[in-house]
Amino acid sequence: MAMATTSSKPMREQVEEFISKLQEDIVSALEKLDPNAPAFKRDDWLRAQGGRGLSCVFAVPDPSVSEAAATAQNSVLEKAGVNISIVHGILPPPAVKQMRADHGSMKDLEGSLPFFAAGISLIVHPRNPHAPTVHVNYRYFEITEPVPEGSQEKGKIVAWWFGGGGDLTPSYLYEEDAKHFHATHKAACDPHGAAVYPTFKKWCDEYFVIKHRGESRGIGGMFFDDLCDEPHKRFLEAGGEEANAQRPHTPETIFAMIKDLGNAFLPSYMPILERRIHTPSDARARRWQLLRRGRYVEFNLVYDRGTRFGLLTPGARIESVLISLPETARWEYGSELGSEEGSEEARLMEVLKNPRDWV
């Protein structure tokens, strides 16, 4: 769909169209890669307080926990979720207050305010320990003026912003994979300003840290939030007024970047997945993968803002919030895996403890 035909529509509709199409593209690419595996389950849902969503979920049906049986099924993916949600409602005063801190345009607003949020969120946990887990999320947020109850009018937009990112979590380090993932995202960022990729890359390295372990969740990617027409602290820190001036500022130019980033997902990840799914593996590699999945659970339940926000929100759809958790995870006391000098596991740990520039 060419941008010209959609640009006259309200942004919330443009975003809904884009994430719906992107979700279809991604699910269909993942299904095509593994035609013998079961299809993704499409799970439509409505939100009582307003809005809808579509969860597309991959799991091997009625799985036994027997590793032998699982291997026999031999699917490329072990668990995956590609979700969109388009919801609206009323933000309570404490949430409004918190958002005011990041959005100058909200500075005179108090009390409850209507919000709209649309986003796509995906997680892919492949079965082969040599194929990395990937996570991607793009979202659009609007706060509007209150309108009289029962009115069909939409209030004036008083604040809006985009957020998102994508990051790669391998159990074994393949430098070419890390370079490819970062380079593809950098190429999508660069037309939108030279400061974009470095700013988002650094933010990602700082965000996905399992603080109590002193290690990153994975080899990074991009992370950003609160991107709108107001001055952005991260760009000001990264390159001063100039960096902030050069990055996109309008809804249309930021959305154009979001589309380029969203469309970069398949080219950033599918080649990696395709070249790792047949890598020979053994019980040690599987054990290490499950230990790393345990770390993934630790990050998501202890630190991830989206997950914790979801868990603490009454009425949130918990199955969708926790779709990011792996099918299986493992914890060992003082495991030797990861600390044996010269091992492949230790080589990954080195990078998780000292994030690198990949492009």
Next chain:
Amino acid sequence: MAMATTSSKPMREQVEEFISKLQEDIVSALEKLDPNAPAFKRDDWLRAQGGRGLSCVFAVPDPSVSEAAATAQNSVLEKAGVNISIVHGILPPPAVKQMRADHGSMKDLEGSLPFFAAGISLIVHPRNPHAPTVHVNYRYFEITEPVPEGSQEKGKIVAWWFGGGGDLTPSYLYEEDAKHFHATHKAACDPHGAAVYPTFKKWCDEYFVIKHRGESRGIGGMFFDDLCDEPHKRFLEAGGEEANAQRPHTPETIFAMIKDLGNAFLPSYMPILERRIHTPSDARARRWQLLRRGRYVEFNLVYDRGTRFGLLTPGARIESVLISLPETARWEYGSELGSEEGSEEARLMEVLKNPRDWV
């Protein structure tokens, strides 16, 4: 060791002696139950900032993740930890401030203060899905007046309290097990005041709740904290001045109760473990057990105060903090297990959603 011979010692030494002996008793009973399994690993550690600990950990060495191999090894336990720690140091001002809220005797104290903490903490995850997980923790805390640097003196005790509890987490409900666990703890509580068991039981039901699931972690037990000579809110709520007056108030009488509770662990749990470890099981039961272990992980990482305090404390011994996590846990999107009417899994869920009185 008779109480008379130890009562002249400072409480911190009495507690250290008691938890050391209790740890030995418990580890040795678990080892005797399964003489063909590997022994617990004894892991002594020193805390740089002051103090020591001993972690006794059970795990099958170098395990494959193959279920077949694990079953072949056939140990009663899958993962277990029985830990003691006896540590001291300086509490920073924010921690002192937080403790002031619960301890009137600290109301005029500000800044940093020396603390001493000794406790035993145990978790047992048996392999058989019909044998329940158990968790127990007893601890003693002291805050003292500051002493000049380098002084060998111990400052005057300005606040002290005991805390602890024990709770049972089955994957399948056996009412006789729930009754036995509660009845054994009630019998240990009752000599110390009629209000003790009901107060601790209710507190436990309120504490071990996975709020985002609207379900309890398990079938409860006892939970308590901040037990000292000051009026205790929970007892006042449970039965007014009379209930608060009847429960133990002095270090000696509270410690006598702690000893009775600690010593009740083996009789409360071992008979249950012994009668469930040979129950025939299948892949469905194992899958359900692993899903319930996923819920255990959710509670511990999202809500458990001790775990979160440990994760957020710089320099904490993460391996000991996270020993409570199961060896393996599982997450499914919209699993049918637990919601099929009339199933054994649904029978457990009913009790987790509506906690019951067991004695």
